[in-house]
C-alpha cells in the first residue's frame with residue numbers, strides 16, 4: 001500500500017464510528033443572469049439537478065460555462081435570478097442571510113483551485129481555520145488537526161507556512177480545512193487546476209475516499225474529463241445549460 005492508501009485505511013477505521021450524513025442538494029429550474037452595462041450574460045439557464053446525500057457529482061464544462069456560478073448559488077453566496085435551490089428539502093430562498101451564513105459555516109466545506117491558504121498562518125492553523133472561526137481554543141483543535149495531518153501524510157508539516165509547502169501539500173491542507181468541521185457538503189472548484197496530474201490524482205483519491213466514508217455530498221467542478229471521472233455522476237454544462245448527464 002502507498003502512504004496515501006495507508007492513511008486512508010486508517011482514516012476509514014477511525015471515522016466509521018462517527019458517520020455523518022451528506023446534504024441533499026436540489027436545483028429546480030435555476031437561472032442566473034448578470035447585467036453589465038447594457039449587456040446581459042446568461043451564466044446559468046434552467047438548470048435542474050438532484051444530488052443525493054453522499055453522492056459525488058462532477059460538473060464538467062469549458063471556461064465560462066457557468067460552473068463557478070453553480071457553486072456560488074448552491075453556497076448561497078449569490079442568489080438565482082429564477083428558480084430555487086433546496087438544501088435537505090428546504091428552499092434557501094426562504095432563509096435569512098444569517099441563517100445562510102450559519103449553514104455555510106457549519107455544513108459546507110470549500111476546496112479551491114488556488115488553495116486559498118492564509119500565508120501568515122501555519123499549515124495547522126490553516127487546516128483548523130473553521131474551528132478557529134468558531135472560537136475553539138487551541139487545546140481543542142490541535143489534537144484534531146494533528147490527527148488529520150497524519151491521515152493526509154503531513155504530520156511533520158504542521159508548523160510550516162504555505163510558502164514552504166508544495167502545491168499538492170497545500171491542497172491536502174486545504175482538504176483538511178474543508179472537512180475538519182464535519183460539513184455535510186463539499187464544494188470544490190477546479191481543485192486540481194493548479195496541480196500536475198499525478199499530484200492531482202493523489203488529491204482526488206484522498207478526497208473521494210474520505211468523503212465516501214463520511215458520506216459527505218461533493219459537488220466538484222472541472223474542465224478536465226480525467227478529473228470528472230472521479231464523480232459517481234457527471235453533468236456537462238455548456239453556455240449555462242446542462243448538455244449531458246450520466247451515472248457512472
Ligand SMILES: Nc1ncnc2c1ncn2[C@@H]1O[C@H](COP(=O)(O)OP(=O)(O)O)[C@@H](O)[C@H]1O
Nearest residue numbers: 034041042043062063064065066067068069070
Ligand atoms: N459576477 C459576474 N458578473 C458578470 N458576469 C459574470 C459574473 N460571474 C460570472 N459571470 C459570467 O457568467 C458566465 C459563467 O461564468 P462562470 O460561472 O465563472 O464560468 P466557469 O466557472 O465555468 O468558468 C461567464 O460568461 C462569466 O463571464
Ligand SMILES: [Mg+2]
Nearest residue numbers: 067068069189
Ligand atoms: Mg470557474
